[in-house]
Amino acid sequence: MVALGGTGEQGLGAAMKPDERAERRRKAADRLMEFRDLGPIDCDLHPPTPRMAELLPYLDPHWREVMLSRGIDGLELASYPPGSPLSARPEWRGPGGRPGGDLALIQREVLDRWGTRRAILNCLHGSMAMFSEDMGAALARAVNDWIANEWLDRDARFAASILVPARSPELAVAEIERRAEDARFVQVLLLAGSELPLGRRVHWPIYAAAERFSLPVGIHAGSAFHQPMTSVGWPSYVVEDYVSQATAFQHQLLSLIGEGVFTKFPRLKVVLIESGVTWLPGFLWRANKEWRALRPEVPWVDRSPIEIVREHVRLTLQPLDSPPDASGLAAVIGQLGSDDLLLFSSDYPHWQWDGEEVLPKALPEALRSRIALDNPRQTYPRLGVRLGKECVS
Amino acid sequence: MTRHVVAPASEIAPGSRKLVDVAGRSIGIFNLGGEFFALSNRCPHQGGSLCLGEQVGLVLSEEPGQYRYSRPGEMLRCPWHGWEFDIRTGQSWCDPKRMRTKSYPVTVEPGEALAKGPYQADIFPVSIEADYVVIDL
Amino acid sequence: MSGAVLERSRTDAAGLGVVDCDIHPMLRSERALFPYLARRWRDELETFGLRTRNPFVGSFAFPKATPALSRRDCWPPAGGPPGSDLAFMRAQYLDSYEIETGILQTLIPSGKDQRNPAFGAALCRALNDWQIAEWTEPEPRLKAAITVPAEDAEASVAEIERSAPKGDFVSIFLTTRTTEPLGRKRYWPIFAAAERTGLALGIHTGGSNGLPMTPGGWPSFYFEEHMANAFAMQPLLASLVLEGVFEAFPKLRVVLIEGGFAWAPALAWRLDKHWARMRPEVPHVRHPPSFYIRRQVWFATQPVEEPPDRADLRTLIDWIGWERLVFASDYPHWDMDDPQRAFKLALSEGETQAVFRDNARLAYRLP
Ligand code: FES
Numbered sequence: 001m002v003a004l005g006g007t008g009e010q011g012l013g014a015a016m017k018p019d020e021r022a023e024r025r026r027k028a029a030d031r032l033m034e035f036r037d038l039g040p041i042d043c044d045l046h047p048p049t050p051r052m053a054e055l056l057p058y059l060d061p062h063w064r065e066v067m068l069s070r071g072i073d074g075l076e077l078a079s080y081p082p083g084s085p086l087s088a089r090p091e092w093r094g095p096g097g098r099p100g101g102d103l104a105l106i107q108r109e110v111l112d113r114w115g116t117r118r119a120i121l122n123c124l125h126g127s128m129a130m131f132s133e134d135m136g137a138a139l140a141r142a143v144n145d146w147i148a149n150e151w152l153d154r155d156a157r158f159a160a161s162i163l164v165p166a167r168s169p170e171l172a173v174a175e176i177e178r179r180a181e182d183a184r185f186v187q188v189l190l191l192a193g194s195e196l197p198l199g200r201r202v203h204w205p206i207y208a209a210a211e212r213f214s215l216p217v218g219i220h221a222g223s224a225f226h227q228p229m230t231s232v233g234w235p236s237y238v239v240e241d242y243v244s245q246a247t248a249f250q251h252q253l254l255s256l257i258g259e260g261v262f263t264k265f266p267r268l269k270v271v272l273i274e275s276g277v278t279w280l281p282g283f284l285w286r287a288n289k290e291w292r293a294l295r296p297e298v299p300w301v302d303r304s305p306i307e308i309v310r311e312h313v314r315l316t317l318q319p320l321d322s323p324p325d326a327s328g329l330a331a332v333i334g335q336l337g338s339d340d341l342l343l344f345s346s347d348y349p350h351w352q353w354d355g356e357e358v359l360p361k362a363l364p365e366a367l368r369s370r371i372a373l374d375n376p377r378q379t380y381p382r383l384g385v386r387l388g389k390e391c392v393s
Numbered sequence: 394m395t396r397h398v399v400a401p402a403s404e405i406a407p408g409s410r411k412l413v414d415v416a417g418r419s420i421g422i423f424n425l426g427g428e429f430f431a432l433s434n435r436c437p438h439q440g441g442s443l444c445l446g447e448q449v450g451l452v453l454s455e456e457p458g459q460y461r462y463s464r465p466g467e468m469l470r471c472p473w474h475g476w477e478f479d480i481r482t483g484q485s486w487c488d489p490k491r492m493r494t495k496s497y498p499v500t501v502e503p504g505e506a507l508a509k510g511p512y513q514a515d516i517f518p519v520s521i522e523a524d525y526v527v528i529d530l
Numbered sequence: 531m532s533g534a535v536l537e538r539s540r541t542d543a544a545g546l547g548v549v550d551c552d553i554h555p556m557l558r559s560e561r562a563l564f565p566y567l568a569r570r571w572r573d574e575l576e577t578f579g580l581r582t583r584n585p586f587v588g589s590f591a592f593p594k595a596t597p598a599l600s601r602r603d604c605w606p607p608a609g610g611p612p613g614s615d616l617a618f619m620r621a622q623y624l625d626s627y628e629i630e631t632g633i634l635q636t637l638i639p640s641g642k643d644q645r646n647p648a649f650g651a652a653l654c655r656a657l658n659d660w661q662i663a664e665w666t667e668p669e670p671r672l673k674a675a676i677t678v679p680a681e682d683a684e685a686s687v688a689e690i691e692r693s694a695p696k697g698d699f700v701s702i703f704l705t706t707r708t709t710e711p712l713g714r715k716r717y718w719p720i721f722a723a724a725e726r727t728g729l730a731l732g733i734h735t736g737g738s739n740g741l742p743m744t745p746g747g748w749p750s751f752y753f754e755e756h757m758a759n760a761f762a763m764q765p766l767l768a769s770l771v772l773e774g775v776f777e778a779f780p781k782l783r784v785v786l787i788e789g790g791f792a793w794a795p796a797l798a799w800r801l802d803k804h805w806a807r808m809r810p811e812v813p814h815v816r817h818p819p820s821f822y823i824r825r826q827v828w829f830a831t832q833p834v835e836e837p838p839d840r841a842d843l844r845t846l847i848d849w850i851g852w853e854r855l856v857f858a859s860d861y862p863h864w865d866m867d868d869p870q871r872a873f874k875l876a877l878s879e880g881e882t883q884a885v886f887r888d889n890a891r892l893a894y895r896l897p
Contacts, residue, residue: 004794085810086807193745194747227744227747229745231744231758232708232762232765233739234711235765236711236713236773237808239804239805239811240711244764247745248744254749254758255744255749259457259750276800285835292476292487292488293475296449296452297595299454299460300456301753302454306838319803321799322799323799439872441601445603473602473866475595
């Protein structure tokens with residue numbers, strides 16, 4: 001019986017005959033071709049994190065002087081140490097090993113390679129983790145404007161998330177309102193390791209604004225580290241920290257459900273980005289059981305968490321953290337109980353998989369186009385991607 | 394279907410309940426403001442003694458932070474995992490269509506009528522002056 | 531969605547002789563510990579009371595769903611809180627469910643979580659002596675777990691060495707939430723003592739460490755806290771694996787209690803995947819994490835998973851391995867599992883024996 005262990009598809013093919021191997025390669029090429037033909041929407045692509053020198057032109061004179069006179073720089077998130085194998089696949093580093101490289105590299109390695117129709121840029125910049133509300137807001141503004149000028153203007157396939165200073169919902173809303181006029185901004189970005197649980201009412205102005213502008217709220221792996229990454233203390237290792245991100249998402253999802261965010265904001269969509277996927281069925285079973293027992297404490301949770309998640313929550317695909325065998329993955333996907341939940345993501349430049357095949361071949365056939373295209377375009381209405389008959393009507 | 398006389402009506406005052414054994418079944422009789430209801434004592438979840446559970450109100454909410462409290466005493470929370478059941482119907486709150494405890498028809502009959510039979514009144518003598526709770530099994 | 535039909539969901543554990551890995555004994559009152567405490571610590575208890583990293587004198591930080599967090603039908607008729615009356619526990623639980631062995635987990639009060647460490651150590655000693663005198667000696671079906679002041683490894687080892695020879699202990703009791711992740715070296719002397727004495731390490735959900743309940747801070751509701759508590763099993767197990775605890779203590783047997791088990795496969799897949807990528811950071815972890823988990827970790831079943839499609843429960847256990855689950859009821863707490871009705875799945879005789887008895891006999895080296 002296949003049990004706990006396994007590392008994806010590694011090792012497969014070792015004992016194959018040459019003609020089997022050729023056949024396998026041919027099938028992989030076919031799948032890739034089909035995937036490209038769909039024109040996928042990549043829901044998580046990371047541009048290189050800008051250094052302060054790159055942001056200076058986008059800061060007002062006061063903040064420019066502050067950054068220079070205090071020597072402030074190095075605001076990449078510590079959740080992703082730049083040299084870590086996880087932070088960038090070897091061929092996805094630019095000069096000096098910088099994760100993500102530059103526009104040309106991204107165009108070649110991601111957009112052109114997979115025939116990407118649209119790609120959502122999530123810039124993991126430390127403005128989201130700043131203690132000073134004002135400095136956080138100034139930096140988030142600068143990063144958003146830098147994204148607009150340096151990326152969105154240079155390739156129409158790009159869209160982006162709005163960075164906000166989450167510690168100040170008021171300033172976060174101001175930033176959402178400022179950038180929402182630009183339809184290329186399609187999401188609000190928050191970190192899984194927040195200062196307060198994301199369901200808490202203090203964050204609601206952000207959700208009200210997101211709902212108003214049809215912006216999903218994307219919660220991305222990573223932490224401001226204003227709290228330990230786990231409820232059992234500070235992990236020692238980057239890998240331990242990263243593995244525990246999945247648990248952080250479970251806490252946040254539970255908070256959003258328990259606080260009634262989806263009752264209050266019935267049109268809100270939340271996207272869990274780089275959260276891992278395979279923990280979700282077990283989470284939902286438990287949440288359902290918990291709700292049956294404790295519902296009167298949170299009477300606004302008027303449906304089971306399973307129903308709420310199916311309607312309001314989406315997850316990006318990578319890292320999939322999949323079982324070792326294809327049937328195992330199919331079983332997990334079946335347990336999700338809905339074809340709507342998963343969104344294609346390359347998670348470029350993070351090193352989540354090897355080779356060309358960004359959509360794991362074990363994914364059920366029927367789901368591939370849903371994940372690659374249908375689900376993303378329904379989740380992100382501001383992308384304005386319409387297909388076939390919708391264009392006519 | 395057999396009709397069972399399970400208790401003098403006066404023994405179960407409004408707001409109170411009584412657990413009875415009828416034909417090998419454990420059944421809770423509830424008096425909600427003068428109306429009687431009978432539910433199987435077995436919780437459909439893991440078999441907890443449902444009718445020993447707390448009688449509570451129904452709390453609903455239109456919006457986080459608001460608590461609309463109604464029907465005090467008309468919901469039964471299982472003494473084990475706390476699932477709520479509507480005493481009037483036996484339906485669970487969490488999954489009313491599929492998850493319910495059996496509920497039995499109850500009437501209150503004068504002793505005079507009962508004297509004519511046919512009824513099962515195994516447990517106590519029936520007096521013609523009093524009213525009795527009768528359930529159909 | 532399940533319309534759980536009771537008759538069909540019945541697990542026929544009756545007549546088997548169940549090993550229950552999680553029964554909570556309770557003090558009749560704090561004064562019940564007095565015979566086991568030195569004068570100095572009796573005074574401490576009377577004067578200052580129990581002090582943990584919690585805002586309230588007499589309540590949990592997140593008030594529970596029920597009084598004494600217990601089933602409402604578990605209050606002993608003779609008085610005292612649920613779990614405090616052996617005769618009633620026998621009648622209501624041990625006898626009627628044919629429990630062959632019940633392993634006590636003394637959750638409250640917690641010696642480990644006391645702010646005054648010396649008092650915490652004294653409390654642990656007293657609780658251990660109390661378990662023997664008032665539970666395992668009068669009731670041979672019950673076995674105990676040595677509760678230790680885990681933040682002080684030296685004191686913990688001393689307590690393990692003092693108590694282990696008494697024979698009725700089959701485990702060392704820890705909780706998930708320690709001030710540092712449990713895999714850290716400061717706790718290793720406890721693991722060494724467990725290996726030396728042959729006692730299993732039973733890690734029960736809970737404990738207070740003063741850290742926020744989630745990586746995003748404190749939640750609002752018991753609805754969240756109750757479930758978040760169980761989430762802590764994931765980083766806990768990651769810590770044990772990635773710090774190399776299982777590499778250093780290959781004979782250590784760990785039982786994770788009251789965390790459920792649906793999370794385990796996904797965590798193991800995730801650990802394996804990212805360990806493979808990040809091996810240079812943890813060279814001391816020589817095997818894939820799932821290797822150690824399958825070798826040295828057992829999962830107590832409660833609260834049992836209830837997927838809407840029951841077939842998913844079987845798939846889940848297949849992934850974990852039928853030899854890795856041990857039954858736990860959590861009696862008398864409100865979220866307990868009934869030995870005969872908790873599993874909404876028809877189990878074969880072999881599966882029933884494994885989960886309800888034999889796996890636990892192995893994990894705890896029961897006779
Ligand atoms: S047995 Fe009644 S709610 Fe579980």
